[in-house]
Amino acid sequence: MLVVGDGCSGNPTTSDCTPRPGVSNVLDNDLATHDFSRRSLSTTLPDRYAGVVVQRVTITDVARVAGVSVSTVSKVINSRDGVAQDTYTRVNQVIDELGYEGSLVARSLRSHHTGVIGLLVNEFEPFSTEILKGAAAAALADSDYDVLAYTGGRRSGGEGWERRYLTRLSGTLIDGAVLVTPTVVDAEAIVPVVAIDPHAGPLGYPTVDSDNFTGGVLATRYLIELGHRRIGFIAGRADLESARLRESGYRKALADAGIPVDETLVRVGAYQRESAHIPATELLAMPDRPTAIFASNDLSAIGTLDIARRMGLTVPDDLSVVGFDDIPESVLSMPPLTTIHQPIQEMGASAIRLLLSLLREAPVGSTHVCLPVSLVRRGSCAAPR
Numbered sequence: 001m002l003v004v005g006d007g008c009s010g011n012p013t014t015s016d017c018t019p020r021p022g023v024s025n026v027l028d029n030d031l032a033t034h035d036f037s038r039r040s041l042s043t044t045l046p047d048r049y050a051g052v053v054v055q056r057v058t059i060t061d062v063a064r065v066a067g068v069s070v071s072t073v074s075k076v077i078n079s080r081d082g083v084a085q086d087t088y089t090r091v092n093q094v095i096d097e098l099g100y101e102g103s104l105v106a107r108s109l110r111s112h113h114t115g116v117i118g119l120l121v122n123e124f125e126p127f128s129t130e131i132l133k134g135a136a137a138a139a140l141a142d143s144d145y146d147v148l149a150y151t152g153g154r155r156s157g158g159e160g161w162e163r164r165y166l167t168r169l170s171g172t173l174i175d176g177a178v179l180v181t182p183t184v185v186d187a188e189a190i191v192p193v194v195a196i197d198p199h200a201g202p203l204g205y206p207t208v209d210s211d212n213f214t215g216g217v218l219a220t221r222y223l224i225e226l227g228h229r230r231i232g233f234i235a236g237r238a239d240l241e242s243a244r245l246r247e248s249g250y251r252k253a254l255a256d257a258g259i260p261v262d263e264t265l266v267r268v269g270a271y272q273r274e275s276a277h278i279p280a281t282e283l284l285a286m287p288d289r290p291t292a293i294f295a296s297n298d299l300s301a302i303g304t305l306d307i308a309r310r311m312g313l314t315v316p317d318d319l320s321v322v323g324f325d326d327i328p329e330s331v332l333s334m335p336p337l338t339t340i341h342q343p344i345q346e347m348g349a350s351a352i353r354l355l356l357s358l359l360r361e362a363p364v365g366s367t368h369v370c371l372p373v374s375l376v377r378r379g380s381c382a383a384p385r
Contacts, residue, residue, distance in 0.1 A: 216249020
């Protein structure tokens with residue numbers, strides 16, 4: 001049966017629900033007697049059955065509407081010989097009009113190929129969302145693959161989440177995977193895998209990241225060039241290689257300028273807006289507070305702007321703030337955030353291109369792609385008063 005009523009206030013049909021009287025039989029009869037030479041199914045069903053819940057269209061439904069056998073539909077779907085051209089055209093018309101889509105699991109069992117790349121993330125936040133934009137664009141431009149973005153959310157996150165996700169999806173739903181900021185780099189997988197900005201750095205999987213160390217140098221050097229000497233730093237988590245490299249860049253720039261590192265000006269955040277509130281408050285409440293703060297990512301920098309406003313400080317007159325990432329929110333902050341641009345969408349695109357090479361078993365020049373960063377000057381920095 002293609003379509004059933006639900007009897008449950010618009011919810012999908014369950015075993016406790018009763019179909020709307022007459023709808024199922026009428027619709028089955030209409031499908032069985034449909035004449036494609038005179039009218040289009042797409043202009044008939046929505047008008048007559050508006051509001052009826054449609055179940056998944058099956059290959060049997062396509063065969064019945066097209067007036068052919070299931071095996072004929074299967075030949076058309078799999079582009080096999082033995083089907084007349086007019087029949088081939090008619091079946092494809094029905095497939096389009098009914099919106100039939102074969103099961104990924106069934107397809108993978110038949111051909112050991114799904115045509116889908118998985119983009120697996122612990123959670124969706126600004127960084128991973130920008131990665132997805134670049135990855136999807138590259139996959140659509142450079143291949144016939146679709147992209148499946150997948151997360152279990154916070155309930156299934158934590159260390160080792162990539163192992164669980166790969167186990168769920170590999171081989172039956174995806175042909176390969178891109179892992180965004182994975183916590184481990186030794187998760188076994190039966191499909192090719194590329195990692196973006198892994199927690200421990202480029203150790204296991206083929207990896208795409210950006211030059212975090214140089215970014216830390218550029219941000220701190222810019223503040224020094226403006227005349228700042230007391231420059232606070234809000235670090236990322238200690239277990240993240242990107243956070244360690246950005247802090248190393250901060251320390252290197254100070255050393256190059258002959259400015260001793262004041263450890264009281266270094267605080268730890270967690271790459272989240274809210275988690276930056278406490279370290280920012282501690283820094284800005286100091287009797288000899290910093291005149292500038294380099295936050296290790298944009299969300300931490302925006303959190304610092306929150307606290308500056310609450311404490312009656314004006315940015316950039318009373319405090320300069322620099323972030324890292326150049327996420328879309330950085331342009332919308334008040335004032336617009338000066339930041340280190342890392343090409344996040346290009347990181348996603350590069351990961352897809354690397355994964356496609358692995359899937360095609362093509363030669364790969366390097367299994368570690370490190371993309372350059374740059375300083376973006378906006379309105380959150382000025383010379384100290």
